[in-house]
Amino acid sequence: MRASNAGDAAAYERLLTELTPALRAAARRGLNAAGLADTDAEDVVQETLLAIHLKRQTFDGNAPFGPWLAAIARHKMIDAWRRHGRRTKLPIDDFAEVLADGSAEPDLITADVSRHVESLPPSQRAAVRAIAIDGATIAEAAARLSMTSGAVRVALHRGLAGLARKFRTDTL
Amino acid sequence: MKTSDLIRALAADCAPWPKPLRQIFNAALLPAILMAFGLYLVVLGPRPDLAAHLADPRFAFKFLLALLLLGLVGDLVLRIGQPGVPTRASALRLWLVPLLLGGAILVELFVLPPHLWLPRLIGSNALLCLVSIPSLSLGPLIAIFFSLRRGAPEHPASAGAAAGLFAAAIGAVLYATHCPDDSPLFVAAWYTLAIALVAGIGALAGGRLLRW
Numbered sequence: 001m002r003a004s005n006a007g008d009a010a011a012y013e014r015l016l017t018e019l020t021p022a023l024r025a026a027a028r029r030g031l032n033a034a035g036l037a038d039t040d041a042e043d044v045v046q047e048t049l050l051a052i053h054l055k056r057q058t059f060d061g062n063a064p065f066g067p068w069l070a071a072i073a074r075h076k077m078i079d080a081w082r083r084h085g086r087r088t089k090l091p092i093d094d095f096a097e098v099l100a101d102g103s104a105e106p107d108l109i110t111a112d113v114s115r116h117v118e119s120l121p122p123s124q125r126a127a128v129r130a131i132a133i134d135g136a137t138i139a140e141a142a143a144r145l146s147m148t149s150g151a152v153r154v155a156l157h158r159g160l161a162g163l164a165r166k167f168r169t170d171t172l
Numbered sequence: 173m174k175t176s177d178l179i180r181a182l183a184a185d186c187a188p189w190p191k192p193l194r195q196i197f198n199a200a201l202l203p204a205i206l207m208a209f210g211l212y213l214v215v216l217g218p219r220p221d222l223a224a225h226l227a228d229p230r231f232a233f234k235f236l237l238a239l240l241l242l243g244l245v246g247d248l249v250l251r252i253g254q255p256g257v258p259t260r261a262s263a264l265r266l267w268l269v270p271l272l273l274g275g276a277i278l279v280e281l282f283v284l285p286p287h288l289w290l291p292r293l294i295g296s297n298a299l300l301c302l303v304s305i306p307s308l309s310l311g312p313l314i315a316i317f318f319s320l321r322r323g324a325p326e327h328p329a330s331a332g333a334a335a336g337l338f339a340a341a342i343g344a345v346l347y348a349t350h351c352p353d354d355s356p357l358f359v360a361a362w363y364t365l366a367i368a369l370v371a372g373i374g375a376l377a378g379g380r381l382l383r384w
Contacts, residue, residue: 004189009184010183013180017176017179032335047177052179055384056190056194057193057322058193060254061192066256067256071254071256076256131180132181133177160185168383
């Protein structure tokens, strides 16, 4: 996180990738504990990653990273419980043995983010799609969409913020 | 969209890395406090006999209590937007303010003859107090909300209430130097009402604007 802070995008991508298995395991645990199907775990993971990204300015470089990450993950877990309507509360320990190792999971395609991307304004949708799904760099996306790099950056950023907002309004 | 796709998009949006929340907070709050102070100077101004009252125990208590509230809520507001930073102890310390005020009321009731209780409670400027404190706190309230929206408060409504309390404390510190009513009875009734009003507005707004 501190390296990313200094503008190292590769370090940042590596960090988020390495956090994902732990987030996935935590999301499963949280959904199971609430008596919900863990098929929605990947949506929770993606929403949490978005929150980590959009709230990265709240991480104080001198403070430990763990509590910050845990608080964000917990907040998003609670959102997911609200969204699905929390039915029962079961102790986490009952499920501990049957939990799959999150790191062994394939890279899952999820419904929520894809649906939310579709409802973004056109230029934001195009920027998010080009960079996320097609794997284009900012410059490549700019050339393909006939936009300036700056405009692609802005559209990408607004698109990502818009995705987080759509998750949020889903909760209501 | 696959999770690795999303991560690629997030990494592409990594730079420019935003300023830390603390800096955002300071940058928003300083102009807001200056605006509140400017409004105070133009519309209210210090009471003419302020210098003579600086050592008066009732005035000193009123002013220092408002400053104490400002300091205590300030500590809470700085913590509240940052996930994983504990807030409980900071929030519990706020009880010091009503406790001190309660003690001051007891002393006031003891030293004042009963026929003065009601006049001191009503004071001469209750309505101005109710209008001034919320008006002075409006700019700071907007500034705090602006910065807290960049933050990630775990409980949006409580964070909004804390933001309202902090803004109202700024208003109260300023108004305390204008208001000629120094009795703890007056402070307990009208300052409390005015501050609660702003905190309530903050809580309502926070529940809507500070969700993330």
